[in-house]
Amino acid sequence: MKKVKTYNIMLSRVFPVTHPKAGQETEFAPKVMAAINNMPCYLKKLHTIRANYDLWKKRIDEVMAGEAELCLRQWTGKPYRSKTVVIKRLRWDDGVGIQKLNFGWHNGEQIPVIEGWYMYGENGSKAELAKNDGVSLEDWQEWFKGHEKDTVYDKPLAIIHFTNFRY
Numbered sequence: 001m002k003k004v005k006t007y008n009i010m011l012s013r014v015f016p017v018t019h020p021k022a023g024q025e026t027e028f029a030p031k032v033m034a035a036i037n038n039m040p041c042y043l044k045k046l047h048t049i050r051a052n053y054d055l056w057k058k059r060i061d062e063v064m065a066g067e068a069e070l071c072l073r074q075w076t077g078k079p080y081r082s083k084t085v086v087i088k089r090l091r092w093d094d095g096v097g098i099q100k101l102n103f104g105w106h107n108g109e110q111i112p113v114i115e116g117w118y119m120y121g122e123n124g125s126k127a128e129l130a131k132n133d134g135v136s137l138e139d140w141q142e143w144f145k146g147h148e149k150d151t152v153y154d155k156p157l158a159i160i161h162f163t164n165f166r167y
Contacts, residue, residue, distance in 0.1 A: 045134030
């Protein structure tokens with residue numbers, strides 16, 4: 001059997017020190033499992049959003065070709081100073097995928113642009129993006145503060161999907 005590469009994705013166990021909820025549990029691990037197992041849960045973590053779209057596109061293409069897997073992990077304690085635990089290993093047949101995320105302007109409001117399509121309205125807004133990322137809109141905006149202005153044109157973000165869900 002051919003050995004495949006593993007790409008680790010660290011999911012935060014707690015909100016970062018720069019967030020108003022610093023130190024509080026994110027509950028990302030159970031939200032990921034609810035998404036993967038299609039369990040009823042208000043906030044499922046269907047995806048994660050990362051910088052460096054081009055790097056993640058290359059990696060996800062390898063996963064989709066069956067040459068690599070994603071290993072979702074989280075720290076047991078302080079980041080970079082504690083052991084990690086595996087939440088879930090994902091392969092191409094789990095529905096892994098990637099979409100490019102930028103932000104654009106519409107009617108004076110900055111809104112998500114995914115794969116060149118503007119996300120309008122209740123089901124296609126930042127609120128929907130936040131919900132599918134496993135957090136409230138307010139928490140998501142705090143987490144990504146500053147990224148919106150960077151990603152308008154030159155620094156797209158990667159939406160890394162854990163299931164078949166796509167925007």
